[in-house]
Amino acid sequence: MxxxxxxxxxxxxxxxxxxxxxxxxxxxxxxxxxxxxxxxxxxxxxxxxxxxxxxxxxxxxxxxxxxxxxxxxxxxxxxxxxxxxxxxxxxxxxxxxxxxxxxxxxxxxxxxxxxxxxxxxxxxxxxxxxxxxxxxxxxxxxxxxxxxxxxxxxxxxxxxxxxxxxxxxxxxxxxxxLGKHFAVLAEERLHRQQFPPQQGQKMKIGYTGNLLRVGMDTQLGRAIISGHPEIEFHFWGPHSLDGNNVSTGEAPADLLEFVEFLKNQPNVRLHGVKEQSALAAALAGMDAFLFLYSAAKDLNGASNSHKLLEYLSTGKPVISTYVSNYAGTNLLEMGARTEEHLLPSLFKEVTENMEVYNSPERQQQRIRFALDNxxxxxxxxxxxxxxxxx
Missing domain, CATH: 3.40.50.2000 (Glycogen Phosphorylase B;)
Known part of the structure; x- marks a missing residue:
């Protein structure tokens, strides 16, 4: 009530x-x-x-x-x-x-x-x-x-x-x-009943979150980005300690090195922190999303994450390391906990078969799940x- x-x-x-x-x-x-x-x-x-x-x-x-x-x-x-x-x-x-x-x-x-x-x-x-x-x-x-x-x-x-x-x-x-700005756009998608497998000539993959959070598997991120120069990768969220309200103290060297790697890749766009309405609109333009938390490194064992609902609200596939709270569902495209090293292969499989992973039925299932939360x-x-x- x-x-x-x-x-x-x-x-x-x-x-x-x-x-x-x-x-x-x-x-x-x-x-x-x-x-x-x-x-x-x-x-x-x-x-x-x-x-x-x-x-x-x-x-x-x-x-x-x-x-x-x-x-x-x-x-x-x-x-x-x-x-x-x-x-x-x-x-x-x-x-x-x-x-x-x-x-x-x-x-x-x-x-x-x-x-x-x-x-x-x-x-x-x-x-x-x-x-x-x-x-x-x-x-x-x-x-x-x-x-x-x-x-x-x-x-x-x-x-x-x-x-x-x-x-x-x-x-x-x-x-x-799921925040209200994402929910409004998700409701609109269901109302329009328009679920294209890809939204432009060049595929766009999104990632949102604190890039200085301990637990990201940066090696997987490097391998996927380097292996797909034909794909654009878009990152939203803080990538320095300046004005970062979710990271304090000294950032780990591997995360700082990963940020520098991202800055130097011609197929990567770093957008920084955006207000919720702008972020929701921007994620709506992606064709798929990445989740890179390592079950072995993350504080919470990569058991869940707030950003996953934001991804799912777009209807688009989420190519992910193992997330225990989504085990037994087909909401994420993820391998087993012990198979994180296979994520680049899974990424290739999904992005080469978008008509399957981005079917109208799959998109509606993801959106409805997000709207129920x-x-x-x-x-x-x-x-x-x-x-x-x-």
């Missing part, structure tokens, strides 16, 4: 990444919950912003109904969390919660926590309901302790959720969400799951 039918809620979202140009699941949920008529407070992770005090209202206003709160680091927080957990729980998490509650200035209905590292005791917010959303494979006893203070645990990966199966709260496994649908699923536990 939409929130507008249940009354306006005050919702606090605790994020592991600060709000920026590249939007992740937690930002999309903030926007969706606000559009449903809620007052949403999006809390950036602790970082040096020059603000005084533990928490302060940020000047950025990313969307109607969304207020961003900046938080500042606590000295020796990591040491306290691992060596003096009880002190960390009450003194650090408790102080953050108190400062955030003061800024919200009214009772909190729900806390949606993506950051169990900073906030190890969700009860400190005094919310009516606390949801822990674990979208990355976190380790450490403090995460299990944070989980025990939640009313519900949500994840997009069975690999991640299995890690927390012994924790008490009820658990919901679901897909990532919009952020609006995911909010409803979480709501229904929460209500069922009462």
């Amino acid at each position: 939409p929130d507008t039918e249940q009354g306006r809620k005050t919702i606090v979202i605790l994020s592991t990444e600060p709000w920026g140009r590249m939007l992740l699941s937690k930002m999309h949920y903030a926007i969706e919950l606000a559009e449903l008529g809620n007052d949403v407070f999006f809390v950036n992770p602790p970082r040096d912003t020059g603000a005084s005090g533990l928490a302060a209202i940020a000047t950025v206003k990313p969307a109607p109904g969304v207020t961003v709160i900046d938080t500042t680091p606590v000295a020796q927080a990591l040491f306290l969390r691992h060596k003096l957990f009880a002190l960390y729980r009450h003194w650090v998490t408790g102080r953050y919660a108190k400062a955030i509650r003061r800024l919200v200035a009214k009772p909190i209905d729900e806390v949606w926590c993506f950051d169990p590292h900073t906030y190890v005791d969700l009860s400190a917010f005094g919310a009516k309901r606390a949801v822990l959303l674990i979208y990355d494979f976190y380790t450490g006893r403090h995460v299990f302790r944070a989980a025990e203070t939640a009313d519900t645990i949500v994840s997009v990966s069975s690999v991640i959720l299995d890690h927390y199966k012994k924790t008490t709260p009820p658990k919901l496994l679901m897909q990532h969400g 919009t952020y609006r649908r995911q909010v409803v699923r979480i709501r229904e799951f929460i209500e069922a536990q009462k």
